[in-house]
Amino acid sequence: MSTNNEVVEHETYYVPEQSRLPIFASLGLFLTVFGAGRMLNGSDDGSMYFFVGALLFAFVLWSWFSIVIAENMRGLNSMQLKRSYVIGMGWFIFSEVMFFAAFFGALWYVRSLAGPWLGGEGEGGAANPLIWPGYQHEWPVMNTPDMVANGDKAKILGPEQSMSNPGLSNWASWLPFWNTVILLASSVTIHIAHSALKSNKRSVFNLWLTVTVLLGIAFIILQIEEYVHAYREMGLTLESGIYGATFFLLTGFHGAHVTLGTFMLLLMLLRSILKGHFKHDDSFGFDAAAWYWHFVDVVWLGLFFYVYVFA
Amino acid sequence: MAHGPAQGIRRWLYTTNHKDIGTLYLWFSFAMFLLGGVFALVIRAELFEPGMQIVEPEFFNQMTTMHGLVMVFGAVMPAFVGLANWMVPLMIGAPDMALPRMNNWSFWILPFAFAMLSSTLFMDGGAPNFGWTFYAPLSTTYAPPSVTFFIFAVHIMGASSIMGAINIIATIVNLRAPGMSYMKMPLFVWTWLITAFLLIAVMPVLAAVVTMMLFDIHFGTSFFNAAGGGDPVMFQHIFWFFGHPEVYIMILPAFGVVSAIIPTFARKSLFGYSSMVYATAAIAFLSFVVWAHHMFTVGMPLAGEMAFMYMTMLIAVPTGVKVFNWVATMFKGSMTFETPMLFSVAFVILFTIGGFSGLMLAIAPADFQYHDTYFVVAHFHYVLVPGAIFSITAGVYYWLPKWCGNMYNETLGKVHFWTAFIGLNVTFFPMHFAGLSGMPRRIPDYNMMFADWNMISTVGAFLFGAAQILFLFNVIATIRSKRPASDEVWDRPEGLEWTLPSPAPYHTFTKPPPLS
Numbered sequence: 001m002s003t004n005n006e007v008v009e010h011e012t013y014y015v016p017e018q019s020r021l022p023i024f025a026s027l028g029l030f031l032t033v034f035g036a037g038r039m040l041n042g043s044d045d046g047s048m049y050f051f052v053g054a055l056l057f058a059f060v061l062w063s064w065f066s067i068v069i070a071e072n073m074r075g076l077n078s079m080q081l082k083r084s085y086v087i088g089m090g091w092f093i094f095s096e097v098m099f100f101a102a103f104f105g106a107l108w109y110v111r112s113l114a115g116p117w118l119g120g121e122g123e124g125g126a127a128n129p130l131i132w133p134g135y136q137h138e139w140p141v142m143n144t145p146d147m148v149a150n151g152d153k154a155k156i157l158g159p160e161q162s163m164s165n166p167g168l169s170n171w172a173s174w175l176p177f178w179n180t181v182i183l184l185a186s187s188v189t190i191h192i193a194h195s196a197l198k199s200n201k202r203s204v205f206n207l208w209l210t211v212t213v214l215l216g217i218a219f220i221i222l223q224i225e226e227y228v229h230a231y232r233e234m235g236l237t238l239e240s241g242i243y244g245a246t247f248f249l250l251t252g253f254h255g256a257h258v259t260l261g262t263f264m265l266l267l268m269l270l271r272s273i274l275k276g277h278f279k280h281d282d283s284f285g286f287d288a289a290a291w292y293w294h295f296v297d298v299v300w301l302g303l304f305f306y307v308y309v310f311a
Numbered sequence: 312m313a314h315g316p317a318q319g320i321r322r323w324l325y326t327t328n329h330k331d332i333g334t335l336y337l338w339f340s341f342a343m344f345l346l347g348g349v350f351a352l353v354i355r356a357e358l359f360e361p362g363m364q365i366v367e368p369e370f371f372n373q374m375t376t377m378h379g380l381v382m383v384f385g386a387v388m389p390a391f392v393g394l395a396n397w398m399v400p401l402m403i404g405a406p407d408m409a410l411p412r413m414n415n416w417s418f419w420i421l422p423f424a425f426a427m428l429s430s431t432l433f434m435d436g437g438a439p440n441f442g443w444t445f446y447a448p449l450s451t452t453y454a455p456p457s458v459t460f461f462i463f464a465v466h467i468m469g470a471s472s473i474m475g476a477i478n479i480i481a482t483i484v485n486l487r488a489p490g491m492s493y494m495k496m497p498l499f500v501w502t503w504l505i506t507a508f509l510l511i512a513v514m515p516v517l518a519a520v521v522t523m524m525l526f527d528i529h530f531g532t533s534f535f536n537a538a539g540g541g542d543p544v545m546f547q548h549i550f551w552f553f554g555h556p557e558v559y560i561m562i563l564p565a566f567g568v569v570s571a572i573i574p575t576f577a578r579k580s581l582f583g584y585s586s587m588v589y590a591t592a593a594i595a596f597l598s599f600v601v602w603a604h605h606m607f608t609v610g611m612p613l614a615g616e617m618a619f620m621y622m623t624m625l626i627a628v629p630t631g632v633k634v635f636n637w638v639a640t641m642f643k644g645s646m647t648f649e650t651p652m653l654f655s656v657a658f659v660i661l662f663t664i665g666g667f668s669g670l671m672l673a674i675a676p677a678d679f680q681y682h683d684t685y686f687v688v689a690h691f692h693y694v695l696v697p698g699a700i701f702s703i704t705a706g707v708y709y710w711l712p713k714w715c716g717n718m719y720n721e722t723l724g725k726v727h728f729w730t731a732f733i734g735l736n737v738t739f740f741p742m743h744f745a746g747l748s749g750m751p752r753r754i755p756d757y758n759m760m761f762a763d764w765n766m767i768s769t770v771g772a773f774l775f776g777a778a779q780i781l782f783l784f785n786v787i788a789t790i791r792s793k794r795p796a797s798d799e800v801w802d803r804p805e806g807l808e809w810t811l812p813s814p815a816p817y818h819t820f821t822k823p824p825p826l827s
Contacts, residue, residue, distance in 0.1 A: 012821055013486070015407040018317055018325040022416035029470070030423035033463035037427075040459050040529050064412075080485060084409035087481040095473050095515045102519030102549055106534065114542035124612060132537070146538035156539040238530050242540035245532035249523070 014076045021064045028057030069277070069285070082284060089288040093295050096257070100299050103253065104306065107246045111139050115242075118145055140164055140311055144241040159244055160235035163226075164311035175226045176308045179219055180300065183258075186215035187297045190265070190290050200280045202272070209269045212293070216262030223255045250307055254299055261296045264289040315817050324419075327411035328817065329396045330714070335418050336393030337707070341783070343385030343425060344700075348776055350378035355738075355772040358765045361757050371755035372440035373432065379443025380461075383561065384468055385425050387695065390703045391564040392417075392475050395503045398710065399479060401808040401815065402497045404488030404824045409481035413474050420471035428464040431457035442753060444554065447535035447546035451527045458528065462521045469514045476510035479503055488807075488823035494585060495826075497806055499567030501588050505595045506563045509556045512599075517553040520546065544609055551602035559598045561695065563591060565662075565702035566633060569655040572709050573637055575804040576652035577644030583636040590629035597626045607678040616675045623673035627666070634663055649801075650724030654705035657697055657732055665693030668743065683753075686746025692739045696775075697732075704731070704782065711789055712796035716814030719789040727785060730778035737771025 031053025038046030071077060113124075119137030120128030128135060132145040140162040146154040163176070171177040193208035227248075230236040238248050268286045271277040278286050316322045316331065326332060353374045357365045366374070396414065400407055408414045431438040436455030439445065450458060483504045487496070496504075524546075526532040533539020535546045566587075574581045581587065603611060603619040611619075637659050648656070668690040672678050681687060712718050741764040746752075750761045757765065796813045811819055 013406045015411050015818075016327050018321070019327055019412045019415065020325050022412055023324045023419050025416050026419035026423055029420060029467055030427065033467055034427060034460070037459040037463050040525075041456050081409075083485050084481045087484055088410055088413075088477050091477045091480055091511050092473075095477075095511045098512050099515035099519050102516040102552075105552070106519075106523065106545060106549060109545050109548060110541060114545060115540060118537060118540065118542070122612070124610065141540040144533070144539050154538075156533055156536070158540075238526065238532050242533050245523075245526065245534050245539070245541065249526065249532070 013078060014071065014081055016071075021060055021067070025057065025060045025064070028053050028055075028060055032057055065285075069271075072282070072284075082282075085284050085288070089291060093291060096295060100250075100253070100302075103246070103250050104302060107250065107306065110242050110246065115139065115141065140243040141241050142243070146241075156239070156241055157235075159230075159237075159240040162234075162243065162311065163230065163236065163247060163308060165309045175222055175229075176304060179222050179226075180304045182215050182219045182222070183297050183300050186212050186219075187294060189215065190293055194286075194290055197278060197283055197286065198280050202276075205278075206269065206272055209265065209272065213262060213265050213269055216258060216265060216293075219258055220255065220262065223251070223258075247307060250303055254296070254303055257296050257299070261289070261293045264292060325415070327407070327415055329400050329408045329411070329414065330815065330817065332408075332414050332418050333393045333396030333398075334714075336389045336396055339418070339421060340386050340388075340390035340393060340703075343381050343389070345779065345783075346429070347378050347381035347386055348779060350374045350381065352772060352776055354378060355769040357755055358757070359769040360766065361759055361762050363756055366755070368755045369437060369440060372442075372753070373438040375753050376439045376442050376445075377428075377432070380428065380439070381425070382695075383443060383557070384465075385421070387561045387699045387703070388472065389418075389421060391503075391506070391561070391699075392472075392479075394499075394564065394568065394703065394706050394710075395479055397714065398808060399482055399500055399503060400486070401713075401811065401819060402500050402806055403483065403486060403491055404807050404820045404826070405482055405486035406818065406821045408478050409485055410478050414478050417471045417475040417478065420467050424464045424468040424471070427460050431455075431460050434460070444550060445524075446550070447524065447527070447543045450546075451524050451535055454528065459525070462525050465521045466518055469518045472510050472514045476507035476514075479507040480511070483507075488820070488826055490826040494588070497567075498570035498581065498584065498587055498591075499564070502563045502567030502570075502591050505591050506560050509560050509563070509595055509598065513553040513556040513560075516549060517557075520549040520553065523549075544606070547606050547609060548603065551605045552599075554605065555602040556595070556598040558691070558694070559594060561699045562662075563595065565658070565699050566591060568702040568706040568709075569637065569658050571806065572651045572655045572705055573640050573659075575709075575801050576649060576655075577641045577646050578802060579640055579644045580805070581636070582639035582642075583632070586632055587636055590632040593629040594626060597622060597629070601626065604673055604675075604678070607675045608682045620673060620675040624670065627670055630666055634659060634666075647802075649708075650719070650721060650728055651705045651709035653725065653728045653732075654701045654708065657728070658701045658705065661693055661697030661701070661736075665690060665695075665698060668693060681746065683751055684746035685742040685750045685752055688752050689739050689742035689746055692735075692742070696735050696739065701731075707786065709801075710808070711786065712800045713808055713811070713813050713815055715790045716795060717789050717792045718794045718796045718800075719785055720792075723781065723785045723788070727778055727781040730781060731775055734771050734773075734775030734778050738768050738775055739771070741765075741767045741771075 031049050033053075035046050035048065035050025035053055039050055040046070115137040116122070117124035118128065118132060119125065119135055121137070132149045135143075135145040135148040140159070142158045142162065144154065144156050144158045146156040147158060166174055189208045190212045193205050193212060196204035196208060236247065237244050268278075268289050271285065316328065317325065323331065323335060326335075353366060354371065357363075357371055396408065399405070434455070434457040436457060438457055439450070439455065439461045441449040441454060445461075483496070483500055523532070523534040527534050527536065533541040535541050535543045537543065570581055570587060601619055601623045603615060604623045607616055607619075641656075646652070668686070672681055672687065672690055708719060708724055745761050745764040745768075748760065750757055798811065798813050799809050800813060801809075807824060808815070810824065
């Protein structure tokens with residue numbers, strides 16, 4: 001940018017001239033997935049590509065965010081540019097909604113349509129006596145069609161126990177209930193933090209953001225504990241039929257998003273504590289992380305009711 | 312902002328300029344168009360005569376798969392994104408795309424993704440061979456090992472599409488020049504706004520379905536395996552929930568392009584502008600509720616067949632509105648037939664043929680006869696080749712003088728048009744007949760009774776391929792020529808892009824233009 005007319009320049013929409021970030025981000029992303037593919041296909045060098053790529057990608061993202069933050073500090077970002085960031089984040093979250101919608105849709109389809117047909121219901125069930133004799137549909141699918149039809153020779157075994165609602169009286173010792181409490185509480189705490197920031201109360205903001213991050217970490221720990229329990233004691237794994245598949249992919253992708261969201265909030269906390277970033281009217285980084293957190297929360301409510309409670 | 316482009320290769324690697332990135336997209340898509348075209352010619356060469364001649368059946372399947380994937384994700388979609396990059400900021404008076412660095416990232420993912428996808432051809436077990444629709448369990452239980460790389464390639468090209476679409480929405484929503492209300496936007500901008508919405512809505516669904524495939528293949532899940540309580544048909548439902556909006560992603564921007572070109576050469580304003588906008592939105596909405604018309608023979612409940620049949624037929628209404636408007640725009644116009652107009656008029660006529668064969672396919676009981684035959688191949692190639700490809704070609708001829716500042720060779724353009732026009736009709740029209748008499752698609756050999764139609768199709772395909780070499784030559788010759796184009800280029804065309812000098816300066820509209 002030229003230097004002699006800063007003020008006028010800043011009124012216009014800031015278009016960076018050149019950037020090395022995108023090409024290296026693409027390279028990092030490519031090496032990551034290429035390495036992952038080679039790992040999954042059993043090549044020894046896969047992990048090397050994967051880690052080099054992931055490191056490069058992480059480094060580029062770090063630089064990218066640093067540069068964007070620095071530009072904002074230098075006053076390059078007009079109100080209009082900030083609106084572009086807001087619009088971008090909003091539509092990114094919409095794309096995430098659609099990603100989860102596909103998994104919820106899959107769960108609904110097997111639970112309510114394909115499952116009953118496999119069990120012989122209606123016109124769609126005509127093949128049941130021929131291919132899966134004796135299979136009756138219930139959700140969760142504890143006995144897979146393979147087990148019912150092929151007995152001891154079955155390869156795909158259902159779980160021994162499911163994660164479903166143990167009855168209201170047992171909720172106090174039911175992990176998903178506590179995870180729900182934790183996430184709902186975290187939505188409140190982040191809102192308190194947000195309000196504090198809007199009224200310039202830095203220490204209150206830092207306190208409640210810290211609480212939110214801790215709640216996020218608590219959720220992740222409980223979720224890991226639930227998974228360990230499922231794998232070790234309930235016979236519930238990715239491989240235990242359609243129930244295990246839908247359960248782990250839905251809760252697993254949600255858990256991954258909680259982890260990412262917690263990491264984002266942690267970075268925002270460090271930015272606030274160490275660097276004094278964010279002002280009451282200029283806090284896009286935090287705002288975006290907070291919207292993301294609310295989104296993750298809403299997805300959990302869907303999971304809690306559809307995967308756990310009414311199962 | 313006074314800077315021109317950087318020098319050398321760094322200009323293209325590090326650029327944040329919407330014109331540079333548009334150019335990159337367009338050249339990349341043309342390269343992919345040629346690659347996918349070579350795959351198509353392998354298919355057509357094998358089908359020249361009945362019996363096995365040139366390739367093994369296994370390799371033939373890889374060719375049909377890679378042809379589809381490369382053309383859909385590598386040629387058509389990036390070409391439209393390239394046009395959007397070049398034209399949307401110029402049409403709405405914006406200084407650039409809203410998020411210029413992310414714009415470059417969206418592009419540069421693609422060469423990596425397609426390098427990875429193309430490299431599967433040289434892997435053990437060969438490239439993906441399960442068709443571009445990659446139905447499970449063909450793409451899971453019975454897939455070659457390269458499917459893993461196919462899945463990851465789809466993941467990252469999906470990320471590219473989503474970021475590109477977010478950028479386009481942010482640009483259109485946020486960067487319009489003051490006074491340009493939504494209903495004053497050129498139709499190309501409108502169609503891209505709606506297309507971008509479709510992209511953000513369905514690319515994540517594609518990502519989800521390939522993720523389920525990945526887990527079925529490598530982690531023992533049973534999403535598409537009935538033995539574990541899953542359902543292979545579920546794959547088709549999720550895929551087509553993505554896939555049907557996807558085909559509109561490939562045609563809505565085409566509507567925008569011809570809606571820009573036809574008024575210029577008819578020397579009349581576009582007839583029924585607002586009905587065009589509403590029709591586009593209606594088509595986009597309907598695209599979400601018709602997906603199972605691709606699956607009429609899979610064994611759905613009767614109620615499903617009926618619902619999807621009627622919803623599909625309903626799409627003919629807004630599409631008919633559009634065709635009517637284009638014809639009404641030309642009606643009593645002072646028409647001239649320069650190359651962009653020739654491609655656009657051909658678009659209106661041939662796309663309508665593709666639309667009508669689509670209507671035939673929409674009728675569920677009739678579809679039981681047509682399903683998986685060459686009739687389907689004829690249908691969607693009539694929609695995509697004279698639809699998407701012709702509109703892109705028309706757009707390139709229409710705006711090329713603005714991009715590079717030189718006028719193309721009109722004679723060569725017309726030769727290109729007529730070669731392509733004859734080539735594509737000779738290729739695809741006989742496929743209707745082969746299909747109606749029962750020739751199945753995706754098969755390397757066929758009954759003697761289909762020999763004549765196939766031989767004609769193959770001759771047409773090579774003619775169409777040759778036409779693209781003319782196109783390449785004409786574009787390069789234009790860029791290098793010394794026949795400067797005027798700023799307006801055409802006879803009083805509408806739109807902000809024509810108020811700029813030719814070639815358009817490296818940075819345009821750093822201050823929003825005044826609107827009359």
